[in-house]
Amino acid sequence: DKVYDYVNEDFIWSYFSKAGYRTGAIFDDYHVTAFHYQKKGWDKPPVDYYHRVVVLAKNNDKLMKATSSNCFGDMPEITFNHDFWIQMASTFNNSKTRPYFGFSFSVHLTHDSHNMASAGDHLYHRFLQELKDKNIINNTVFIFFSDHGQRFGKTREMYNGKIESSTPYMFLVFPPWFHRKYPQIIKVLKINQERLTTNRDIYETLRDLVNFQATTKLGDINKRGISLFQEIPRERMCEHAEIPVEYCVCNQLTNSNVSSSISLVLALTVQDKLRKIIYPVRLKCAQLTFRSLKKVMEVRSDRSNVNQTTTDSTLYMISIATTPGDAIYEATVKFFNSTKKAEVVSEIIRINMYRGQAECIPSPVLRPFCYCK
Template sequence: MPLLGAYIETLPHVEFWGYNRVGRNTYPNLVPLFSGLNETELESECYSGQLNYDKCDFIWKHFKSAGYNTSYAEDTFIGGIFNYGKWGFNKKPTDFYLRPVMLEVDKYTRYSIDEQEDIHCSGSRKYAEILYEFIFKMIPQLNKGSQFSFFWQSQGVHDYFGYSQFLDKDYMKLLDRLRSNHILKNTMLFLMSDHGLRYGSFRSTYQGMLEESQPLLIAIYPKWLETTYPKAITNLRKNAHSLITTFDLHATLKDLTNLNLLNDSQIDHRSILLYELGPNMSRGISLFLPVPESRDCEMAGIPSSFCLCQTFSQMDTTDEKSEQAARFVVESINTWISSYRQCQILRLEDVLEAYILNRKQIRQELEVKVRVQTSPGAGRFEGIVRFLRDSMVLNGPILRTNKYGNQSYCVDDYHIEMYCFCL
């Protein structure tokens, strides 16, 4: 995206190179952004038994309490963050909400323009263009007063490695529109993704394996923040290479509901408290505070499967430990799907790659990361197995690294659909 990249260089901004994902797909990666909780904690606290998210304490409620208007828009109907395999909201969650429009569009005028049927159109417009129109129509509202907005595009860019080139000019024009309408003068904008590409030929490479866990995050901020809150912005810049997650973005957004927290005296006091906590520091740290260099994945709430604070040494796929780990991964999948009789038992077809995990911390147990292919269905999976004295355990989730299309048509459970091959 050279046009967008060059445009951002003209604005005060920070790009975060240590931004690490915390979950398998969109939902568990963005739940911490909205709530400060992980997926399990959120569902236990306010979703289980409720059949909707209306009672959840999401970040837009904090902004609403601080006097902000709120808006939320996605360019999808089927794959909505809170609607894919979930019940969504019973009541409108924000003041301005695009989903009712997308429901009508999807019901009456949808057609697809790609072989995978992942990019949808209405009339002559892709769904993303409807999202852009919503943002443009919000501009007068954005100029009226304080506004918290969450805009999310997933179609196209979610599934195709080269699709970002088609967004380059659109995103540059979007930023220029916000700038020319003086919105960026008083707005902090996060340009972000939730994870890297999860499927396809690039994902099957070593680099693709790493980049899946290191998505995009750029913060664009008004110039006057540097003058008014110098220590906060200095910390923001220093955190460009710190290990951070969406838990930290949640804490950062909460700070923005009360700018007094960014005063130099407050930053000094909060920084002292943060360092006094040491290894007991919070999982979510505002990016206006200095994120300690001692922070590791466990302290940041990053599962081992997604942690980039480790290196991988390739090992022979015929090594005994490689084969043991591969068999254990497949056996684990079969255990999970055993209660779904319509799902076929999977067999290990091939050990594609194997790696030993090298950590900075001294650890006695051997950990092996394997990539396997199974049959039926030619599913490709990736998992980390820890070897204990007399047993093996998984360290993190087992990930599917190739698309499964309609292979799992016979189940309606997003937790196991990627593992299920239906007859």
């Protein structure tokens, strides 16, 4: 129920602000954001230039939004947001002014359908071209990223979909002169393209940019976040970066010929866990019952101490369908070979949409597990 003001100092834009940077932020939606969906956002603007008032007015203007949810009047919504950054960058793109840091996140175009991504290709190209033509990119580090891959739908139910959901793209663009002046940094960045990295590493990289030293070294494998200006150790695994097993792409998933009796134990273990999760809101939400098995895969690791199958236990990734609501859930379950019992050892993830099923409860944590009575 708290607002984010009390932790705003921990966000990266506050770090830049303390270093003397102007800061800005824009989100194209007023409620489907990490800070506002089922949350209260901020009481005070978190950055110097906060576009929320404009976004609220824009999204509530029925006349200007009448033609399409992706347009504002006759202008593509993405272009509207891009223009904000072009104006800010053009205004402050001067060595005599304070530097600036901007954070932007867009959800409208592709949130409900990844097929819409191609509709933004030429708009993003025009934005990037304008950054280049106005010489903005010449003194700017540009980071283009996604928060996650596809989380719902038929693709997500496949093996490729699971891998994609845990590997969002992250592009870092440095000015041409940076490549020439700091070839050792560029070399390390290219090496790190093939290493296990997380958003926490990007956070540390941004901190390094504020106090740029132009030095490289081997990163500390015991740190959760390592700046990409340091070489990520080749031996780094999910445990070092504190990546939960359900999101770890280092583990190998192999099709497993699991007996029907073991599969049933795994499925019912997930069912029992689901019922425990939803128990606090049982008066509003129906009890979920296992309906069908979608997939079982064995989880294997190259490391002896990282979620590996042993003689006493076997680790499985299982997805099941439940009723009512036709929900599909995915979980990692450890099966103990000696006792024939099982235990859920990961977060349970819902991999199909639940819009229209859970509006009777406010909790964003419990909604994926609720089918309103």
